[in-house]
Amino acid sequence: MIQLKSVSLFRGSKCLLKDASFTGYPGWHIALIGHNGCGKSSLFAMLRREVQPDSGEFAIPANWRIAHMAQEVEALDRAALDYVMDGDKTLRRLQQELADAEEKHDAHRIGDLHQQLADIDGYTAESRAAKLLAGLGFTQNQLQTPVKAFSGGWRMRLNLAQTLMCPSDLMLLDEPTNHLDLDAILWLEDWLRNYPGTLILISHDREFIDAVTQHILHIEHQNLFYYSGNYSAFEIQRSARLANQQSAFEKQQREVAHLQSFIDRFKAKASKAKQAQSRVKMLERMEKIAPAHVDSPFHFTIPAAEKVSSPLLDISQAELGYPGKPILKNVALQLVPASRIGLIGPNGAGKSTLIKTLAGEIELLNGRRQPGEHCYIGYFAQHQLDQLDMKATPLLTMQRNAPKTDEQTLRKYLGGFGFHGDAVHDNIGRFSGGEKARLALAVIIWHKPNLLLLDEPTNHLDLEMRHALTLALQDYEGALVLVSHDRSLLRATTDDLYLVADGKVDVFNGDLDDYAKWLNDYRSQQQTANESPELADARRDRKADRQRAAEIRTLLRPLKKQIEKLESEIVKLEQQKKAIEEQLADTAIYEAVNKAKLGELLKQQGAIGSTLEEKELAWMEVSEQMQEMEKELS
Numbered sequence: 001m002i003q004l005k006s007v008s009l010f011r012g013s014k015c016l017l018k019d020a021s022f023t024g025y026p027g028w029h030i031a032l033i034g035h036n037g038c039g040k041s042s043l044f045a046m047l048r049r050e051v052q053p054d055s056g057e058f059a060i061p062a063n064w065r066i067a068h069m070a071q072e073v074e075a076l077d078r079a080a081l082d083y084v085m086d087g088d089k090t091l092r093r094l095q096q097e098l099a100d101a102e103e104k105h106d107a108h109r110i111g112d113l114h115q116q117l118a119d120i121d122g123y124t125a126e127s128r129a130a131k132l133l134a135g136l137g138f139t140q141n142q143l144q145t146p147v148k149a150f151s152g153g154w155r156m157r158l159n160l161a162q163t164l165m166c167p168s169d170l171m172l173l174d175e176p177t178n179h180l181d182l183d184a185i186l187w188l189e190d191w192l193r194n195y196p197g198t199l200i201l202i203s204h205d206r207e208f209i210d211a212v213t214q215h216i217l218h219i220e221h222q223n224l225f226y227y228s229g230n231y232s233a234f235e236i237q238r239s240a241r242l243a244n245q246q247s248a249f250e251k252q253q254r255e256v257a258h259l260q261s262f263i264d265r266f267k268a269k270a271s272k273a274k275q276a277q278s279r280v281k282m283l284e285r286m287e288k289i290a291p292a293h294v295d296s297p298f299h300f301t302i303p304a305a306e307k308v309s310s311p312l313l314d315i316s317q318a319e320l321g322y323p324g325k326p327i328l329k330n331v332a333l334q335l336v337p338a339s340r341i342g343l344i345g346p347n348g349a350g351k352s353t354l355i356k357t358l359a360g361e362i363e364l365l366n367g368r369r370q371p372g373e374h375c376y377i378g379y380f381a382q383h384q385l386d387q388l389d390m391k392a393t394p395l396l397t398m399q400r401n402a403p404k405t406d407e408q409t410l411r412k413y414l415g416g417f418g419f420h421g422d423a424v425h426d427n428i429g430r431f432s433g434g435e436k437a438r439l440a441l442a443v444i445i446w447h448k449p450n451l452l453l454l455d456e457p458t459n460h461l462d463l464e465m466r467h468a469l470t471l472a473l474q475d476y477e478g479a480l481v482l483v484s485h486d487r488s489l490l491r492a493t494t495d496d497l498y499l500v501a502d503g504k505v506d507v508f509n510g511d512l513d514d515y516a517k518w519l520n521d522y523r524s525q526q527q528t529a530n531e532s533p534e535l536a537d538a539r540r541d542r543k544a545d546r547q548r549a550a551e552i553r554t555l556l557r558p559l560k561k562q563i564e565k566l567e568s569e570i571v572k573l574e575q576q577k578k579a580i581e582e583q584l585a586d587t588a589i590y591e592a593v594n595k596a597k598l599g600e601l602l603k604q605q606g607a608i609g610s611t612l613e614e615k616e617l618a619w620m621e622v623s624e625q626m627q628e629m630e631k632e633l634s
Contacts, residue, residue: 315364
């Protein structure tokens with residue numbers, strides 16, 4: 001088990017944990033949560049035995065194998081598949097020792113190493129690594145691609161695959177979903193749910209946490225608070241604790257009132273669409289957990305635009321993509337002020353292409369894009385973070401965007417996005433990804449857009465900022481088109497899902513749970529479609545082989561029972577035969593007085609011998625049948 005007893009942990013002069021205690025048991029799946037900078041990564045470093053607590057006791061089983069996800073990847077020439085297999089250190093060690101033994105022609109050592117490789121499933125390692133890569137979105141053609149050929153986000157996926165490949169008793173994952181799309185997240189959820197070891201996870205994706213963890217560790221005010229249950233249970237439990245504080249209670253009432261007004265606006269739609277019903281249920285649950293976020297540093301709204309057109313934007317008979325590379329065809333999409341659209345679809349299907357086209361960042365290849373007279377677009381994408389002036393400050397950035405607004409108003413506005421006090425004068429170049437994302441959102445929202453186009457806005461945002469963004473979008477009066485792997489945000493802020501797949505954009509009749517099922521079917525179809533005729537034939541042959549093997553096992557069961565019955569009968573007959581032979585060996589049986597008994601014994605001996613011969617013959621025939629069937633199985 002993992003034990004912390006009165007542990008204090010410092011980073012420089014800053015106290016991260018003070019007298020913290022916790023006991024975690026083998027097999028627990030734990031989410032480690034808390035605001036940025038509270039000490040989550042430092043606690044991970046302690047669990048990896050890279051740092052020691054400044055005071056107190058920390059214990060973890062000495063024989064535990066620990067797997068953790070590296071945050072950087074070198075530009076290596078090594079193939080992706082080999083890089084992932086490198087995660088199994090024992091495998092690589094045994095493979096090297098085997099190569100050395102073969103070079104020395106050490107037959108005894110070679111045999112021993114082959115057995116050790118078999119014991120750790122070493123001969124399935126390559127196929128297991130390939131499955132991990134496929135689950136995380138890599139194609140078959142990319143397995144031999146050098147690591148250095150992949151972008152930073154895809155290299156992080158390789159790191160994650162390498163971590164999953166590592167045999168472990170304790171797995172430490174720090175933001176594993178940051179560089180994943182929804183498809184890969186759904187796959188990772190399934191994988192982690194079946195992970196038998198102890199898992200400690202840092203994540204800002206609440207649905208992901210809910211799906212894979214059953215315990216919460218919350219770092220708050222230099223303390224460790226343990227909660228049984230997933231993140232949703234944590235919010236409710238923490239709400240009960242905070243509701244006892246008067247200041248928290250007052251904020252809670254305002255938050256609940258806001259949520260209730262939003263629920264009332266959408267309840268009427270609950271009978272009309274499955275998507276709306278799902279949303280109402282979520283908001284009703286959020287009413288219960290609102291107090292858990294009363295101490296959030298983020299509180300902002302998205303002001304309504306002064307003028308609105310209807311439609312705001314109309315795209316018709318459109319072909320989208322890049323010169324010589326069309327991606328989507330015959331796209332027809334009309335956005336009105338009430339549009340609340342979530343874009344879903346497989347990785348690379350064209351979601352970002354569609355949203356860039358809506359934003360006017362790329363031109364149509366064919367068709368028409370017609371913005372309304374009063375269409376004011378607010379567009380957020382990850383590349384915009386790099387377009388911030390790294391030498392400027394949050395206050396200077398806002399002053400450039402609002403030159404006629406006084407400093408106090410801008411300071412108050414920035415405070416809603418977590419930039420308080422002297423933080424407004426901090427250099428943007430030193431900001432984390434989350435801080436840059438918050439500032440970019442602040443700039444976009446300031447201009448009062450009536451059409452928000454958000455492409456993965458929650459990357460790098462922590463749970464509290466995601467919650468604040470959800471509330472702001474719920475109250476937003478303009479149109480919204482959202483691409484996000486955060487299912488909680490999608491469920492809470494969109495009314496309609498549009499599926500981008502196979503070169504088309506269509507309304508998706510279902511919710512995100514239905515999409516997960518659709519995605520499984522789509523992957524199966526894609527796998528079948530991409531197979532060569534030889535592989536398809538081999539797969540069909542394997543399927544036929546499995547079916548034949550199942551038939552043989554079914555036929556073998558009664559034969560085995562028949563063999564057992566015959567063997568039992570043969571044993572009894574042999575015992576009877578032996579008993580008669582012992583009596584016949586007695587000379588007294590041949591006296592005249594025992595003539596009748598002798599005749600009976602000889603009669604029994606003949607009958608038993610005949611029956612025994614029949615049973616033995618039957619046993620041989622059934623045995624031969626079984627042997628033929630078992631040969632076919634092998």
